[in-house]
């Protein structure tokens with residue numbers, strides 16, 4: 415049985431948060447789909463509001479505090495990513511953007527990503543297409559075709575209505591397809607790993623004899 419890890423990032427600020435609710439439903443649907451196809455799935459959910467100060471400190475100093483480092487490693491080392499933001503001023507909110515700004519710009523290359531958003535009006539649903547999708551295009555991630563937007567009228571008593579449920583299922587299937595096409599993730603890249611042969615760096619290309 416293949417082991418898969420799914421990172422789930424929610425940038426919702428309210429408590430309770432409709433963004434987190436959508437993120438959880440996208441995560442559950444993707445997990446169920448991968449399990450149905452024979453994988454075992456580990457979900458790792460992060461509410462960015464808990465790391466907001468660390469994200470700002472990282473932007474100011476260039477270094478991630480330990481707790482944020484763990485989150486960054488978790489997100490960059492997962493098989494797939496579900497990234498959900500509330501729409502603020504017709505775009506992703508600042509916390510969502512700032513978190514992805516502090517990641518190494520190579521760390522999500524070729525990573526399957528499902529994007530979602532919540533908003534006060536369905537008229538802003540295309541913010542997913544003109545803001546969130548281009549950001550992941552810059553990071554060279556593979557964003558699945560179905561992006562899931564949830565407006566207030568898509569919920570009743572915290573339950574997704576039929577049309578939203580169908581969008582969630584379709585997007586989850588697309589993310590599972592992309593994850594399945596790739597070998598299991600091996601975790602975050604080691605920033606201290608040697609990329610050059612050490613003997614060559616010393617001018618000892620023969621494996622031991624000093625170069626005259």
Ligand SMILES: Cc1cc2nc3c(=O)[nH]c(=O)nc-3n(C[C@H](O)[C@H](O)[C@H](O)COP(=O)(O)O)c2cc1C
Nearest residue numbers: 426427428431432433500501502503504533534535
């Ligand atoms: C500062 C601010 C700006 C917002 N701007 C928009 C907007 O441009 N378009 C929209 O549809 N909703 C907008 N909203 C509404 C939020 O996107 C919506 O309430 C969201 O679902 C909140 O998510 P949460 O419950 O996870 O915090 C805005 C909310 C705030 C606080």
